[in-house]
Amino acid sequence: MSAPHLHPHTVTIHGVPVTPSQLRLADGSEFIVTTNVPGTTGGKLAGISSASFYAILGRLRVPTGPAAGYLGETGALKNRPAVSYGRWATTLRLLVPVAMVLVLPPSASTNPGAARRHQNPRFRRLVEGRMVRDLNAGITMLNTQSAPIESNRRLPRADRLAALALADEITANITEYALGHTANPHPFPATTNKEQAIRVIRASNRALDTDDVVQLTGQAGNPVPGFSPDFTMRRDLNDREQVAGGTPRIFTCLITTDNGSVRRLYYGPHLTKHQAIASY
Structure with a gap:
């Protein structure tokens, strides 16, 4: 850079x-x-x-x-x-x-x-x-x-x-x-699990499912608490983030896997939907 x-x-x-x-x-x-x-x-x-x-x-x-x-x-x-x-x-x-x-x-x-x-x-x-x-x-x-x-x-x-x-x-x-365009290298400290998850998704070169995001967010220093961390993550990323207004920081889509189950994927703005699905 x-x-x-x-x-x-x-x-x-x-x-x-x-x-x-x-x-x-x-x-x-x-x-x-x-x-x-x-x-x-x-x-x-x-x-x-x-x-x-x-x-x-x-x-x-x-x-x-x-x-x-x-x-x-x-x-x-x-x-x-x-x-x-x-x-x-x-x-x-x-x-x-x-x-x-x-x-x-x-x-x-x-x-x-x-x-x-x-x-x-x-x-x-x-x-x-x-x-x-x-x-x-x-x-x-x-x-x-x-x-x-x-x-x-x-x-x-x-x-x-x-x-x-x-x-x-x-x-x-x-x-x-x-800031003179100063930015922190990934990963860096976040005050909430959602913000760390956003950074994890934006730093990834492929689409991530909810389990991926929960695991990588924990590895980055923000383990997701509770009995249903996958539910908490889906709520934060799909409901709260998507209705916050303006251009989304991340994007999400649904896919049907080979065994017929439906899975939600998350990807950063550097990927198109086609690239995200193909990379999963």
Whole structure:
């Protein structure tokens, strides 16, 4: 793999290329990347209070650890400060930060529709979940919720499409400017079994059935608990992942085996359905 292109003002911190930036997004939001990450959680909270979304990027636990991050929408911190701030502060102690990202809402005078959407908690949760979901494929995101199913179902179609478009734009900018296209080699730590399973499937050069995914997820460091790990995995990958909104991170199909049984297969976006079935 060729080295990522570095911008003139890029600085490398703990091996992560960071480009301090200030960009205007399509909906009028302001996207900011800074290496000035306050050293206390109280300072971090003060820094994000005016933003719609924020992210802290860095390394997990130690300066040489896997690339990691935490991303959120600030409504949770404002509306439930005691609970949300306590959980947020505890989580961020796991990070050795290199960059902070802020997304400031658009002005109501220039884009009233976008400004209204940013004030909608369901809109913000869908944007947040979509970004966490997509970033999780390459780095360890410390968020445990990455599939905002209810927000996706209950938003009007226009707002849902706007949320997914904004999430894709912010994710692309985080990847370029705050991470310098840094990605962890497989396998790397995941906060949930589902996220580890997604990585296992995307790293495979063939289709995997449910038993394959359960076994490989355990080998990657996330054994699936319970009496029916195959049921849990099918629920997470087929139900929760597929209805999360936007382009799926993995794909699934059903095949009939030679003995007449029906089996569900999972495969990554680098395979076509024909290639996936042929490789199984």
